[in-house]
Amino acid sequence: MYQEDTISAVATAVGEGGIGIIRLSGPQALKVADALFRGVRGRRASDVASHTVAYGRIVDPATETVVDEVLLLVMRAPRSYTREDVVEIHCHGGPAPLRKILDLTLAHGARLAEPGEFTKRAFLNGRLDLAQAEAVIDIIRAKTDASLRMAVNHLAGGLSAQIRTLRDDILAMIAHLEAAIDFPEEDIEELAAEQAAAGINGLLAAIDKLLATAQTGRILREGLETVIIGKPNVGKSSLLNALLREKRAIVTDIPGTTRDIIEEYVNIRGVPLKIVDTAGIRETTDLVEKIGVERAQEIMRRADLVLLVLDASAPLSAEDRQVLDMLQQQQVIVLINKTDLPVRLELDEVTARMAGRRVLRISVLEGTGLDELEQAIVDMVYAGKAAPSDSAFVSNVRHAAALRQARQHLADALATTSAGMPPDFVVIDLRAAWEKLGEITGETVGDDIIDQIFARFCIGK
Ligand SMILES: Nc1nc2c(c(=O)[nH]1)N(C=O)[C@@H](CNc1ccc(C(=O)N[C@@H](CCC(=O)O)C(=O)O)cc1)CN2
Numbered sequence: 051m052y053q054e055d056t057i058s059a060v061a062t063a064v065g066e067g068g069i070g071i072i073r074l075s076g077p078q079a080l081k082v083a084d085a086l087f088r089g090v091r092g093r094r095a096s097d098v099a100s101h102t103v104a105y106g107r108i109v110d111p112a113t114e115t116v117v118d119e120v121l122l123l124v125m126r127a128p129r130s131y132t133r134e135d136v137v138e139i140h141c142h143g144g145p146a147p148l149r150k151i152l153d154l155t156l157a158h159g160a161r162l163a164e165p166g167e168f169t170k171r172a173f174l175n176g177r178l179d180l181a182q183a184e185a186v187i188d189i190i191r192a193k194t195d196a197s198l199r200m201a202v203n204h205l206a207g208g209l210s211a212q213i214r215t216l217r218d219d220i221l222a223m224i225a226h227l228e229a230a231i232d233f234p235e236e237d238i239e240e241l242a243a244e245q246a247a248a249g250i251n252g253l254l255a256a257i258d259k260l261l262a263t264a265q266t267g268r269i270l271r272e273g274l275e276t277v278i279i280g281k282p283n284v285g286k287s288s289l290l291n292a293l294l295r296e297k298r299a300i301v302t303d304i305p306g307t308t309r310d311i312i313e314e315y316v317n318i319r320g321v322p323l324k325i326v327d328t329a330g331i332r333e334t335t336d337l338v339e340k341i342g343v344e345r346a347q348e349i350m351r352r353a354d355l356v357l358l359v360l361d362a363s364a365p366l367s368a369e370d371r372q373v374l375d376m377l378q379q380q381q382v383i384v385l386i387n388k389t390d391l392p393v394r395l396e397l398d399e400v401t402a403r404m405a406g407r408r409v410l411r412i413s414v415l416e417g418t419g420l421d422e423l424e425q426a427i428v429d430m431v432y433a434g435k436a437a438p439s440d441s442a443f444v445s446n447v448r449h450a451a452a453l454r455q456a457r458q459h460l461a462d463a464l465a466t467t468s469a470g471m472p473p474d475f476v477v478i479d480l481r482a483a484w485e486k487l488g489e490i491t492g493e494t495v496g497d498d499i500i501d502q503i504f505a506r507f508c509i510g511k
Pocket residue numbers: 101125128129130131138177
């Protein structure tokens with residue numbers, strides 16, 4: 051155990067709720083609780099067996115005034131979330147009792163926890179590795195069922211186990227090569243080099259398999275950045291509302307209705323979309339709208355997916371053609387909207403200009419074509435890969451970057467081997483790869499990175 055002080059924080063969300071929890075962790079947790087808790091027949095917190103609950107009251111010990119009626123949950127070290135003594139005070143879920151009880155714990159030996167500090171202690175005390183600890187916040191922030199499944203799999207150590215296997219394999223190769231270094235006969239070195247090359251190729255394949263999940267994994271964790279664009283009045287806001295299944299954005303027949311950017315999360319068959327409705331793109335002299343249009347163009351350049359909406363009932367305008375040209379580098383689904391009206395749009399020209407892209411005919415008004423749109427988005431995100439149930443997905447940009455760097459070191463090791471360099475040099479590259487992979491699980495990562503990761507957690511987690 052590395053921590054000497056005892057931390058305290060409200061573990062439940064702020065505001066009114068049925069129950070609120072103040073959580074204490076550290077060597078003084080039971081002592082702090084003893085000062086404040088009054089159980090039936092004089093029962094004290096330190097009398098409560100681990101993983102059991104006691105009924106009683108929290109009092110202000112200065113006056114013995116009752117603050118609230120509570121349940122007390124005790125979990126003793128090392129069998130607890132943090133591996134320290136943990137005491138939870140379950141009070142009524144209002145801001146006043148929570149605040150008062152938190153203040154009392156702080157006045158009687160605890161200090162306020164930093165964001166993520168409980169989970170950080172679980173990591174520092176070895177109950178979770180860094181990838182598992184990061185999964186805790188992913189569970190809290192999961193936007194869909196599929197995101198949740200992936201994060202739960204990470205918390206259970208699904209990804210960590212794969213990383214550990216890779217690291218163990220590298221270590222075994224290093225040991226093998228070092229044995230060859232100690233017996234520098236020609237043929238032994240050659241054999242070791244051949245075996246190393248085979249081993250490295252296997253590792254590269256395993257890393258590539260993990261990296262192949264990174265795109266889908268990132269989208270499930272962070273959401274697919276999607277932007278709806280098109281000229282004014284084509285039905286962009288109507289489309290957003292249809293995907294959200296609520297009337298979020300204002301829809302009128304007046305072009306230029308949406309002036310600013312509207313951002314919402316939508317669950318499309320398990321895929322979280324962070325979807326942005328924009329001001330219609332057109333040349334404009336209205337300053338407010340002009341800023342809106344410029345921001346739309348900026349957002350479009352950064353988006354994972356552009357939903358381009360065209361109006362089937364009107365011929366292509368110069369603005370439409372301009373927008374089509376702007377999208378050449380982007381992942382786009384073209385939506386020909388208002389197909390319930392007589393078609394006057396040059397469909398052939400659109401398909402020709404957007405070769406290779408999905409072009410779907412829809413009518414937001416009548417609700418046609420929206421199923422196909424949802425399926426097209428899901429297909430694009432999974433790109434033929436299975437949903438993340440059992441297989442470990444890489445979802446975290448930090449993990450993907452470390453994997454890519456480890457891969458590079460292994461590729462270097464392979465090049466060194468085939469160039470006939472002595473095994474000492476191969477070992478250097480292998481060791482670098484081993485360290486990079488250790489950054490994912492936290493064995494070889496600096497304190498600054500660890501601090502940054504936990505600083506993004508919520509208080510009380
Ligand atoms: N009230 C409450 N609910 C909660 C949590 C919590 O801390 N408190 N959790 C967290 O925020 C999550 C559950 N996570 C937990 C993880 C480990 C242990 C624990 O006591 N682990 C012991 C196992 C003891 C045994 O074997 O019975 C251990 O790992 O040794 C408790 C909760 C979600 N729900």
